[in-house]
Amino acid sequence: MVDLSLKIKDFDLKNPIITASGTYGYNNEFDDFCEVNKLGAVVTKGITLEPRLGNEGERIFETYGGMINRIGLENVGIQAFLDEKLPVLQKCNINFILNIAGNTVEDYIKLAKIAQENDIKAIELNVSCPNVKCGCIEFGVNKQALYELVSIVRKNYDNCLIVKLSPNVTSAEDLATAVQSAGADAVSAINTVRGMGVKLDFINGGFKKTTVSGGLSGKAIKPVALSFIDRISKVIDIPIIAIGGICTLADVLEFFSVGAKAVQIGTANFTHPDIAEKLINDLEKFMLENNFSTLDDLQKKIQKS
Amino acid sequence: MVDLSLKIKDFDLKNPIITASGTYGYNNEFDDFCEVNKLGAVVTKGITLEPRLGNEGERIFETYGGMINRIGLENVGIQAFLDEKLPVLQKCNINFILNIAGNTVEDYIKLAKIAQENDIKAIELNVSCPNVKCGCIEFGVNKQALYELVSIVRKNYDNCLIVKLSPNVTSAEDLATAVQSAGADAVSAINTVRGMGVKLDFINGGFKKTTVSGGLSGKAIKPVALSFIDRISKVIDIPIIAIGGICTLADVLEFFSVGAKAVQIGTANFTHPDIAEKLINDLEKFMLENNFSTLDDLQKKIQKS
Amino acid sequence: MKKNHIGTVENIQEINKNVYSIEFSSPTLEKISAGEYVSILCDGLTLRRPFSVANFENNTTTVLFKKRGGGTEYISNLKIGDKIEFSAPLGNTFTIENKKTLLIGAGIGVAPLFYLEKKLNEIGAETFFAAGFLSESDIIEHDFDFVSTDDGSNGNKGSICDYLEQIIEEFKPEKIVSCAPHPVLKFVAQTAQKHKIPCEVAMEKVMACGIGVCRGCVISLKKDGKTQNATVCKDGPVFNGEEVVW
């Protein structure tokens, strides 16, 4: 038997395969494709204090090896989450991480307090969403602001605190260090890469242009994520959860090799809605066949390679 | 007849199709595939004061939709360039831009002076190469340092001064603005995106790991380049030369639509060594068939779309 | 029942220039209703491509599609016997009710109406199928009750919209259902509203998840005076024409 489980602070995960925020809904929506409660965890869509309608206009654009989204954090808001989504998570026995986003420090404090009050076991701070105009993006790129934000959230939340980093910065190291110093329990990275899609149609002598500016995700950004995690893993000791273009067991192992303890699957859920469950099975099979009894064993061996 | 020509300051280009530094050699090396002297210009491999041997170990790694390189600026040095490469450029009538890179401000000043003395019509400052350890990368990510560097190079060089920007920064706008204020004649962007490739082989119970950390280029980065150029074109007025994953006429037009006046072709030269000439023909044909008589006509129409 | 299926291509044909009909069977897909759609995995592409069902019988789905970009190019190159991976059934359904129904299709938009027409006729509902195409060569063969072509090369000349009033007048539908490019849909919905005829429209949007979670495909609906978001992929693709904010 192999043991795929891991612990981040006191947060238990059956296995290191997590689904990424914004790509998996709030709870069991993928049940038609995947045994959702088999997952290490599901990260909820980013939740704000108030419901948000998100951006007007085209929100999605496929690019070579990936996609751009500018959803603009459409979500039901924390109250509806607690009333309607949380009960389903509990009923279905789904391990989850609450992803929260705010415009101000106060927003984050309030959300953290609510998470604490409801004994939510893990939260992920989205300080890096490129799709909302003012607000949270600013924290994600400024190390002082980020340090202060994480410190104060830490004071208001005792369970597992994960901070999600943006790749759209000059120094990944500075931000990761700030997050660790501020007392976060783990870092997840990367959020989407700033990108733009343009489609030009030439019709009747004129150009018709469609553009979508937002966050790039998918296979195309895997090298960016590997580099980011490789760099931050050299300067911080808290666990790193890797995100970015992960589709296959080989991808998962690559991220382990640069220091990740767990991974999140985002865009690949759209291409292969059953991918998360498949990756758990593939990982288990690989470990079984090659005599790795615990995840830690495997990760140590890979990191020494 | 259509007129594809443009002018950047006093630098004349027959057409807006330029080949990017590091992907096209020093002069006519692509003659077996392409009529090199038909190109708008060739940007030379990055040249330093002294010859460089570049990095040890694996230098190239293919990724989904692109590649990573860590050449480490291997080049013959400015003296050998002048002695051996420049005469060929002149003999073959190849319009070119000298790409220069330095470790210190003094390096750049010396190189700019040499370019001036040899009446080289255009230089491109590589302030953004992620593949050399200390030195030039620092200028590319710090707006004050960049402003000072470009200002002093400007004082020492009268012809067309192009500054090539890195996408690996928090604020594209700040850097572009600094470059314009410092008196550059044009901006080119983007240089490669920081990335890493990992290959894990599992052999006889052990992992064998190959990693290549360097700059990501190719189709995968096109959305990053489009976004970068879209943003800087809103804050600067000097011409922008677009670079990043350009392979087709559609790509060229997309970059025109976000404000580019010319484009550089990099990695696509490896996939299709005849691509640059092909793009000139495709552009000419498109303009001819659709009654655009000048490049400016076409670009105005696209930008209004 | 899981919604990811592996099918086998049973038939594929170019029925018009750039328009194809493909049939694929899958033992795991037993039922799909008119209005629902399938979303097909295309090699090398990140997003599955959604297509309405034009017919379904004996575990075999028929899709009619027009070649537009990489995804439809990929599907058009499939051969009999090839495997095809797809999600289904997705989305909501047309309402199947015994009402005198006018079907308005334009271009490839006729596809889901074929299946709807069959289902309506099965329950004995009277239908009138009016279809508009650009030109004779674009007409998708079917026993339509009315055809127009923009260039007049076959049937009545002009857009199907030009004939809508006249058709309503003559057929006196109790209900209108339409699938067509956005401007046509809008026109149909507004005309129906003017005549106070209930109208269902099948909308299109670029999709990522297909199940309502990514919020990539939302449109605005006004319901009870309030504007709210709805996903084309899950809340739709079929909407009450009156509720859509056009």
Added chain:
Amino acid sequence: MKKNHIGTVENIQEINKNVYSIEFSSPTLEKISAGEYVSILCDGLTLRRPFSVANFENNTTTVLFKKRGGGTEYISNLKIGDKIEFSAPLGNTFTIENKKTLLIGAGIGVAPLFYLEKKLNEIGAETFFAAGFLSESDIIEHDFDFVSTDDGSNGNKGSICDYLEQIIEEFKPEKIVSCAPHPVLKFVAQTAQKHKIPCEVAMEKVMACGIGVCRGCVISLKKDGKTQNATVCKDGPVFNGEEVVW
């Protein structure tokens, strides 16, 4: 003469498990020498894939290749009549001289030596071809003078390296040429040097441009006591075994 060619697949065969032989003709490629290589455009991939020429006759190039990843997978799926785009000729050549030559190939490394052997025999040079494979099932059929397999399932048991001294002793070559995995090449070059026999080795490196400009494929050579860079793609793939910094 331009170096980008569009060829037509004339023949393709799986000759062993995962090892293929492909022949493609192109009117624009009239000549290619032993040691030179072609670089094949593979759908969906950024970099062309380099392959040695195993034979060339009547504008038709033969390549033997082993399936490793996406590129070789793509090529292995080509069918007779398919188009194939490639750059050629690239790189330098083996020296063709009338000397008693020992050819040492291991695995797929035998491929360029087939063409070299033919060219040497054409000018009357005596050759001895020794080849090493992992196992009987990996042996690429050819009239070798000596064969070893790591597991002893055919020919002599062990690595070809184990027999090198013995072969040199018996055949007394004036020259050695080798193409094989890096460790074998290194061993062959060092053994040759010990015996003061001139040695040419065909090297491999991941390539981007194939023409010496990107500096992606450099190795170190020591020449006249100085270390310098050389590109495998243009200065090689054939190098003087003594000059390579192993």
